[in-house]
Amino acid sequence: MYGWRARIGFICPSMTAETFIHEFHLVAPPGVALVVTNLAIQHLVREDIGKSLGLLQSVAAELDRARVDVIVLGGSPPVTYGGFGFEKEIVRQIGEVTSIPATTSQTGAVEALRALGVQTLVIGSPFGGDQNLLLKTYLEDAGFKVAGVRGLAVPLIDIGRMSASTSYRLAKEAFLVAPDAEGVYLPCAQMPTFKNIAPLERDLGVPVVTSFQAMLWHVFTMLRIHEPIQGYGRLLQSLGR
Incomplete structure (x- = not known):
């Protein structure tokens, strides 16, 4: 198992996932794995975002089955959809189907x-x-x-x-x-x-x-992975402090 140190469950808001997977492997410390599920946003319009959020609990439950260490809802649109504070509602909904710690990349x-x-x-x-x-x-x-x-x-x-x-x-x-x-x-x-x-x-x-750099910093801090990552800005470098 590659995620012997930590398994990050990431909910990608769009139906396709590409760039962040590559960038994760540029910087991930040894033993950290990314486990990805998806919502179904195709267009950044309110109706599409709202419908996709209806899938949140089912994909979070699947990440629970995958035994990840943390669950993160990615993306700004699913969070700004409800305004500041809506990130707490997202975490609450995830908490109804799993006891795994949850957060959002916007957080x-x-x-x-x-x-x-x-x-x-x-x-x-x-x-x-x-x-x-x-x-x-x-x-x-x-x-x-x-x-x-x-x-x-x-x-x-x-x-x-x-x-x-x-x-x-x-x-x-x-x-x-x-x-x-x-x-x-x-x-x-x-x-x-x-x-x-x-x-x-x-x-x-x-x-x-x-977005993704901050998510990694946030999650690594939550999971107590204190390993500085060089060459990708002062935020990831600060993980060693």
Whole structure:
């Protein structure tokens, strides 16, 4: 069994899963495995997201059967769908079908930004206007100041096919509009980001938090895996402290 150290149960909100699986294997410490199930979001519209959340308990129960150590609902849209605080309802619903600890990747992002001392941030997002507004509102309700949002309105099915350079340009463009920001947030685990985190932090001089990077930091902290991960930004490097 590869997950002798920890088995992370990850609920991918979309019907397909690609980029984050590759990025997990770039950074995962020995003995840590990723066990993936999926919801059924095809389009980032409210009706589709709501219907997909109806699958939450069934996929969480399947992860329970797989004997994972933690369950994470990935993605911003399933959480911002209900506004700030809805992450607690998600954890409550998962808790009805399993006693395994549960969280969300959006919770991880909020905790990561706080841990890095970021209060004012910019967002570089692959999403369109409605989802970006929901995310901005969510983060503001969580206590952050959002100084700017740069969105690309990429269809969900195409996000994983974005070039690796796109997230670098996206983050830089968002930051240059609000250069007093204390950090950059890049949502969506399907958007390729990992190889850009360290270069962006060097070039912009501020922390960069991405959805999947923050989820890993959050989960590793929960599971007491204190192994610094080098080369992918200061957040993952801080795991050794």
